[in-house]
Amino acid sequence: MKKTIKELLQTAPESQSVEVQGWVKTNRDSGSLSFIEVTDGSCLAGIQVIAESELENYATDVKHLSTGSSVHISGLLVKSPTKGQDVEVRAEKITLLGTADPETYPLQKKRHSFEFLRSITHLRSRTNALGAVVRVRSELSCTIHRFFKERGFFQVHTPVITTSDCEGAGEMFTVTSLEPGKFAKDDPFAGDFFGRRAGLTVSGQLQAEIYALSHGRVYTFGPTFRAENSNTSRHLAEFWMLEPEMAFCDLDCNAAVAEDLIRDLAAGVLARCADDLDLFNRFVSKGLVRKLETVRDTSFVKMTYSEAVDELLRAEEKFEFPVEWGIDLQAEHERFLCEKLAGRPVIVTGYPKEIKPFYMRMDDNGKTVAAMDVLVPGIGELVGGSQREERLELLTDRMEQAGLDLDEYRWYLDLRRFGSVPHSGFGLGFERLVQFVTGMANIRDVIPFPRTPGSAQC
Numbered sequence: 001m002k003k004t005i006k007e008l009l010q011t012a013p014e015s016q017s018v019e020v021q022g023w024v025k026t027n028r029d030s031g032s033l034s035f036i037e038v039t040d041g042s043c044l045a046g047i048q049v050i051a052e053s054e055l056e057n058y059a060t061d062v063k064h065l066s067t068g069s070s071v072h073i074s075g076l077l078v079k080s081p082t083k084g085q086d087v088e089v090r091a092e093k094i095t096l097l098g099t100a101d102p103e104t105y106p107l108q109k110k111r112h113s114f115e116f117l118r119s120i121t122h123l124r125s126r127t128n129a130l131g132a133v134v135r136v137r138s139e140l141s142c143t144i145h146r147f148f149k150e151r152g153f154f155q156v157h158t159p160v161i162t163t164s165d166c167e168g169a170g171e172m173f174t175v176t177s178l179e180p181g182k183f184a185k186d187d188p189f190a191g192d193f194f195g196r197r198a199g200l201t202v203s204g205q206l207q208a209e210i211y212a213l214s215h216g217r218v219y220t221f222g223p224t225f226r227a228e229n230s231n232t233s234r235h236l237a238e239f240w241m242l243e244p245e246m247a248f249c250d251l252d253c254n255a256a257v258a259e260d261l262i263r264d265l266a267a268g269v270l271a272r273c274a275d276d277l278d279l280f281n282r283f284v285s286k287g288l289v290r291k292l293e294t295v296r297d298t299s300f301v302k303m304t305y306s307e308a309v310d311e312l313l314r315a316e317e318k319f320e321f322p323v324e325w326g327i328d329l330q331a332e333h334e335r336f337l338c339e340k341l342a343g344r345p346v347i348v349t350g351y352p353k354e355i356k357p358f359y360m361r362m363d364d365n366g367k368t369v370a371a372m373d374v375l376v377p378g379i380g381e382l383v384g385g386s387q388r389e390e391r392l393e394l395l396t397d398r399m400e401q402a403g404l405d406l407d408e409y410r411w412y413l414d415l416r417r418f419g420s421v422p423h424s425g426f427g428l429g430f431e432r433l434v435q436f437v438t439g440m441a442n443i444r445d446v447i448p449f450p451r452t453p454g455s456a457q458c
């Protein structure tokens with residue numbers, strides 16, 4: 001493979017022959033000379049190419065190279081005499097690979113709104129900001145795998161199609177191969193592909209628990225789907241979730257892993273994505289780098305749900321949703337706690353059992369469960385997790401109260417019948433993490449192909 005522009009920019013300019021492959025960002029023609037900036041997505045910066053009018057296709061192609069056209073250039077990498085770049089390429093041959101008609105190519109050199117870019121999902125990754133999101137997202141994903149590998153975790157691939165609604169919130173998309181009108185009245189899915197109702201997973205947790213009880217430390221990281229009709233800047237119908245699950249680990253241990261991970265991720269992007277973060281810091285979210293440094297360098301604040309409610313009641317803030325013990329915290333409450341009260345991420349534990357799913361471990365008070373949410377500035381809930389109920393009888397009671405069919409979840413109860421141990425885990429919404437790290441306001445701009453109510457492009 002030829003060198004990327006990132007690699008070329010790091011190469012010592014000893015007048016060596018190089019090849020540049022990429023897309024024209026800008027082309028300034030000064031009559032006898034063209035200054036062409038070429039990018040290839042490998043880094044934020046482009047490389048400057050100097051083309052002289054002696055080139056054989058100067059008048060026919062080079063002079064007219066327009067934004068977005070693709071080129072192959074061979075030439076000499078030299079030290080740049082002018083400010084703005086360390087090295088540049090003196091072109092010896094320029095081949096125009098593909099044109100991009102300036103009349104119709106939507107990405108001319110000017111700032112486009114993220115909203116407009118959403119209408120061209122197939123081209124937006126060529127812009128500076130959306131291109132930077134792609135690199136930061138990839139870096140975060142690599143860091144996650146490295147983090148867990150270093151701590152002895154195994155990655156488990158949990159199913160996309162499942163018959164268990166983990167969160168019990170009725171937000172599963174149904175998967176069917178039946179034609180409309182072919183559903184039987186009494187048992188609609190009996191004649192369907194799986195012979196029973198199946199859907200797209202809302203969480204890989206229940207399956208991850210199986211493997212935590214054989215391999216100790218595992219994680220699953222994949223797409224999850226929720227048919228919730230939330231048209232907000234932090235909800236998607238298809239999003240990626242990271243879910244570690246750990247045997248012999250209580251709620252404190254769980255919270256410590258979540259905190260270590262988030263701080264490690266902040267440190268990782270600060271160290272390895274400096275140019276991209278600088279772009280976000282200047283044009284998208286002022287103070288972003290400072291915020292990430294705080295996350296990297298300071299420990300999170302911990303409080304119980306009851307303490308959080310007290311703080312919210314004491315606050316002089318006007319909330320849209322009234323606060324009382326028992327409510328599910330809304331984004332405005334979560335953001336108040338971490339942005340105004342703590343000024344850094346907050347871990348809230350011990351939520352009322354009524355607002356949390358059946359699998360969370362009951363606290364001794366009989367009112368709260370061993371749940372934890374990690375709230376971060378600018379986002380609110382980034383992580384939701386818990387210690388799981390490992391006691392067969394208590395779990396069975398909770399499942400009955402939740403109206404679950406115990407026969408369908410027999411396998412889950414078996415994990416408590418045979419060698420049950422204390423265990424816990426959490427789910428980190430990957431797009432919310434990318435939002436947090438880049439400061440991008442809308443979750444639709446941090447996933448390549450957003451799926452939201454009424455919208456699915458490509």
Ligand code: 4AD
Nearest residue numbers: 203205235236239243382383384385425426427429
């Ligand atoms: O809090 P949630 O619903 O937790 C679970 O699904 C657990 N089974 C996880 C576990 O313990 N293994 O979701 C976890 C995280 C949330 O904190 C949020 O960051 C993200 O997933 N999330 C969403 N992200 C984007 N769009 C949505 N519709 C989301 N719903 C949840």
Ligand code: MG
Nearest residue numbers: 373381383384
């Ligand atoms: Mg949650």
